[in-house]
Amino acid sequence: MPSRKGRKKQQRLPFTLDKDLQKEILAVLLIAMGGVTVLALLSVTKGAVSEAWILFLRRIFGWGVYLVAVALIGGGVSLLWEDLQERFPIGARGVLGLEVLFLSLLGLSHLLAAPEDAFKLAERGGGGGYIGWAITYFLITAVGRGVSFLLLLLAAGGGLVLALSVEWDQLTTVLGKAKARLVDLSAPPEPDEAPAVVEKARKRQPRKAAAPEPQQKAPVTVRRPPRGRRLKRLDRGLPPLDLLNGGNDESYGDADVRYKKQVIEETLRSFGVPVEVVEISQGPTVTQFGVEPGFIEYSGSNGSVRRRKIRVNKILALQNDLALALAAAPIRIQAPVPGRSLVGIEVPNTEVSLVGLRGVIESSAFGDIRSTLRVALGRNVAGHPVAADLALMPHLLIAGATGSGKSVCINSLTACLLFSNSPDDLRLLMIDPKMVELTIFDGIPHLLAPVVISTEEAVRALRWVTLEMDERYRLFSQTETRNIDTYNELMASQSKEALPHIVVLIDELADLMMVAPDEVERHICRIAQLARATGIHLVIATQRPSVDVVTGLIKANFPARISFAVTSQVDSRVILDSAGAEKLLGRGDMLYMASDSSRLVRLQGCFVSDEELGRLVGFWRDKIDWIEGQAEPSFPWDEITPAQEEMDELLPQAIEVARGRSSISASFLQRRLHIGYPRAARLIDQMEDQGVIGPPEGAGRSREVLIDEYDLQEDNDGAYSE
Incomplete structure (x- = not known):
């Protein structure tokens, strides 16, 4: 008879689980845990338990938590699917190899991700977690960082060999083949006599028979499309994009x-x-x-809960x-x-990533703009490239504190224009009072004149641009065209010379406004108001966006604006009409306001190095032999007559005011023409030079008018005739 103790044990265990059922239950639990882990990692499900579980795993394994989730699901599937174990057997050696590989990867990730605060990174669930921190801490303490990196690499390689169950003989065979392959690649190439024979055969074969031609042309049509853009560039004489450093396609942002x-x-x-x-x-x-x-x-007046x-x-x-x-x-x-x-x-971000110019130029956002004046601006907060068309802006105002990235922005804009335009299509006029930023472009055939570094010459250059704009409008009127595009199409149909676009770049507006504020503002506003149809565009930068530099008239004519980091909210409101630029980080971080939208877009501007600019400028300097018109004067405004240079735009109106009067004074011109006293006094002097009024008769007295209302002086060199 069974004893009394044996009967008690049998009563405590009324049923038993067989081994297969236990295995299935364990497999389901593993798959469930792995599934919950994956869903929590992907933020599909949220809850106190799942968040605590993920935080626990992250602190232990760091970034290896994804591998842990896959391992849980894989272990459960292998327990349920017995055939899988037979097809892919993993013995104790393979399990050991996977564990060594996993631990090595945790150590490597923590070693590379945390050069200083390694433990804090593990607390946040980054790197290799506490396990990765412990491995790197003991290794670095024992042998140093460099040797630790090599040891972890060797351990990872050994774990991979163990996991794949690679024998030593197989490993030596693979290494030998790899060594032989490297030797073959490093050997000098043989004389290419065979390709020359093939070239001759391809040239002679069409003469013998016309039937084989499709067989010879088939591979050519397959190879052309990937390189069609480059062939087109070289045919037009434009520089290749290989002059720039490689594009930056990395993913942006922080790991935490x-x-x-x-x-x-x-x-x-x-x-x-x-x-x-x-x-x-x-x-x-x-x-x-x-x-x-x-x-x-919150509870309402009647006790109901409202949201x-x-x-x-x-x-x-x-x-x-x-x-x-x-x-x-x-x-x-x-x-x-x-x-x-x-x-x-x-x-x-903890680290600011560099935005290369080539990566933005090669993007679809830049390529989709069908214009020769397209420019690359940078990448937005999502990492997407942003480009714009200078012809649609049509002028650009750039502002920012010292060292915020204005000059680099102008360099990248200029580089984009040089990559898309030949000197026959685009001419540049550069004004650089700082004498160091734009002088690198001296010598390229696109320049109308050497880079202007004198403020006096800059004022004369702006006056010449105004006269060139008026001359172009006269040409449009004679040919009955409306803008530069229709005029160039008409000239092309008549096989005549077309007009190039002109882009005026001013790197520091504040210096010009200090020398001649009235004249500079007048010329800039007039160009900005009227020059769009003539193909003349302004790009102006200043590091002092105050109201005396960026006046209301200038702002009204520059709808497209870029603001880099500024020192105060007042400066931000001056340039953008809103706050926000004072919170930028500098070094290319900017807010862009498009001409067709009032909302601000935050961008990281494109960076182009001096080395890249040197290669681009060198390319165009080498091409200067085939550029026509080298005999042009060094400064186009040297041909301006003194009468044209000194004549004020309001001189004809001032003469009309004086005609029919016996005397006139500067204060009278102030009231009638709504101008300041300096300009009115300058008009009085010009009218005296033209013989309209007499010399001064005393301090504060009016000038005698020498012409009457029937005296029309139209033969005076066209100085004030319309």
């Missing part, structure tokens, strides 16, 4: 984006502002978190608290994001 997202949500929630980050856009300079305001529940959406002003008021919690300043809040029901919180 999830941590910043959690900090933003928790910080705002702690102040009674529930929000949810529903969109993250990573750019080269900042990362924009798209925040959707939540609801606040009210959070006001945007509450989020704006917590800007400094967010900057403190994220340990990042300055933070810019865009409320709301244009066209979206979100509030954009722009947080600076």
Whole structure:
């Protein structure tokens, strides 16, 4: 008989689980855990338990949590699918190799991601987590950083060999083949006699028979499309894009984006502002978190529970608290994001990525603009390239503090124009009072004159541009055309010379405004108002965007503007009519206002190095032999007659005012023409030179008018005739 103790044990275990059922239950649990982990990592599901589980795994394994999730699902599937174990057997050696490889990767990721604060990175769930931190800490303490990197690489390679079950003989065979392949590649090429024979055969074959021609042309038609753009560039004599450094296609942003997202949500929630980050856009300079305001529940007068959406002003008021919690300043809040029901919180990245000019030029955003005056601006907060057409702007005003990136922006704009235009299509006039920024372009055939560095010469250059604009309008009137495009089409149909576009680049407007503010402002405003149809465009930069430099008339005629980092909110309002530029980070970080939109777009401007500019300028200097018109004067405005140079635009109106009067004075001209006293006095002197009025008769007395209302002096060299 069974004993009494044995009967008690049998009563405690009324049923038993067989081994297959236990294996299936374990497999389902592993797959469920892996699935929950994957969903939580992808932010598909949220909850206190899942967030705690993910935080635990991140702190232990860091970025290796994704491999852990895959391993959980893979382990469960292998337990359920017995045939899978037979097809892909993984023994103890393979498991050991995978573990060694996994631990080595954790150590490498932490070693490369955290050069200084390694433990803080592990606490945030980055790098290799606590495991990666422990491995790198002991290795660096023992043998140093460089040797630790090599040891981890060797360990990863050994783990991979163990996991793949590669024998030593197989490994030596593979290494031998790789060595032989490298030797073959490094050997000098043999004389290419065979290709020469093939070339001759291809040339002679069409003469013998016409039937084989399709067989010879077939490979040619296959090879042309990928290189069609480059062949077209070389045929037009334009520089290739190989002069620029390679494009930068890396992904932008920080690795701890999830941590910043959690900090933003928790910080705002702690102040009674529930929000949810529903969109993250990573750019080269900042990362924009798209925040959707939540609801606040409150009880109504009848006891019912009502919901009210959070006001945007509450989020704006917590800007400094967010900057403190994220340990990042300055933070810019865009409320709301244009066209979206979100509030954009722009947080600076830990490291600013460089935006290469070539990467933007090769993008579809630049290629889709069908214009020879297209320019690359940079990349937005989402990392997408942004380009614009200078012909549609049609003028551009750039402002920013010293060292914020204005000159680099002008260099990149000029480089874009030089890549797309020959000297027959585009002429440049560069004014650089600082004497160091634009002088690198001296010697290229596109220049109308050497780079102007004197402020006096700059005023004469602007006067010449005004006269050139008037001359072009006279040509349009004679040919009954409306703009430069229709005029050039007419000239092309008649096999005559076309008019090139003219782009005037001024690197510092403040210096010109200090020397001759009235004349400079008058010429700039007149060019900006009328020069679009004539193909003349202005690009003006200044580091002092104050109201005495960027006047209201200048702003009104420059709808397209770029603002880099400025020192105060007042300067930001002067250039952009809104605040925001004072919170930029500098070094190419800018706000762009397009001519057809009032909303601001944050960009990281394109960077072009001096070495790249040197190669581009050298390309055009080598081409100067075939450029026609080398006999032109060094300064086109040297041909301006003294009467044209000194004549004020209001001189004909001043003569009309004086005609029929016995005397006239400067104060009278002030009242009638609504001008200042200096300009009125200058008009009095010019009228005296033309013989319209007599010499001064004494201090403060009026001048005698020498012409009557029937005296028309049209033969005076055309000085004031219309």
